[in-house]
Amino acid sequence: PEWKRAATALKGIVKIGAVDADSHKSLGQQYGVSGFPTIKIFGNNKRSPTDYQGGRTTDAIVEQALNQLRTIVNERLGKRGGGSSGGGGSSGSGNEGKDTIELTDSNF
Numbered sequence: 176p177e178w179k180r181a182a183t184a185l186k187g188i189v190k191i192g193a194v195d196a197d198s199h200k201s202l203g204q205q206y207g208v209s210g211f212p213t214i215k216i217f218g219n220n221k222r223s224p225t226d227y228q229g230g231r232t233t234d235a236i237v238e239q240a241l242n243q244l245r246t247i248v249n250e251r252l253g254k255r256g257g258g259s260s261g262g263g264g265s266s267g268s269g270n271e272g273k274d275t276i277e278l279t280d281s282n283f
Contacts (some may be wrong), residue, residue, distance in 0.1 A: 185237060189241070191240070214227035214236070219247055
């Protein structure tokens, strides 16, 4: 299936999963899955996915996944809408928190 090809292309970038809602009825009901195939997008709010209404080709699924990823990144950067802010970047100091990894010979 096309979604499997999309999952292969996006491996390590975006997670794509599948659930047999006939075998896992409670999970299907929880997320409003009433037919096959149903594609849900779990963005920032994992409890409230949106219904995917796009094409069922690999390219269309990958494009939507990357658009969602871009939206999440822009939200984390404090950007709204599609425009570029052109704002200043980080100085590189003081940002070595839990979201960064110091690269060494052993982990890179």
